[in-house]
Amino acid sequence: MIRKMEISDADEVYNIENQAFFEPWSKKNLIKDLKSNSFLNHYVAEVDGKVVGFYISSHVMDEAEIFTIAVNKKYKKMGIATALLNHLVETSLSKNIKEVWLEVSTNNIPAINLYKKFGFEIMGIRKNYYQKLGEDAYNMKKEL
DSSP states (O other), X not given: OEEEOOGGGHHHHHHXXXXXXXXXXXXXXXXXXXXXXXXXXXXXXXXXXXXXXXXXXXXXXXXXEEEEEEXXXXXXXXXXXXXXHHHHHHHHHHTTOOEEEEEEETTOHHHHHHHHHTTOEEEEEEEEEETTTTEEEEEEEEEO
């Protein structure tokens, strides 16, 4: 099940974020954005009542941007990231979004393959995007 993220989900989302990323969002910023940032969309995926994945995106005018999408390591390869991305695309279509953008590490082959499966195309490279890791990022776009 995919539903809107609630403040009570912050601990689990923060744990997943810490597993998945070198520089995670702080729990304080996550809660602040949940409470007051109307430009961001926060959704979680649940399995048996447990939060196992999430995404954060924005919708401005006719464009959407994926800021983060992550799945608990114990629940990888179960189609959860695919379900989250399906949800994001369906939500975007219902809001007349024309394009979805994202950045992804050039080293994150599983994510790149998932995005390509969904029709995202590499539009360019952002050199040293992840500065602390010294990694580049692909800038990817999907037209809806």
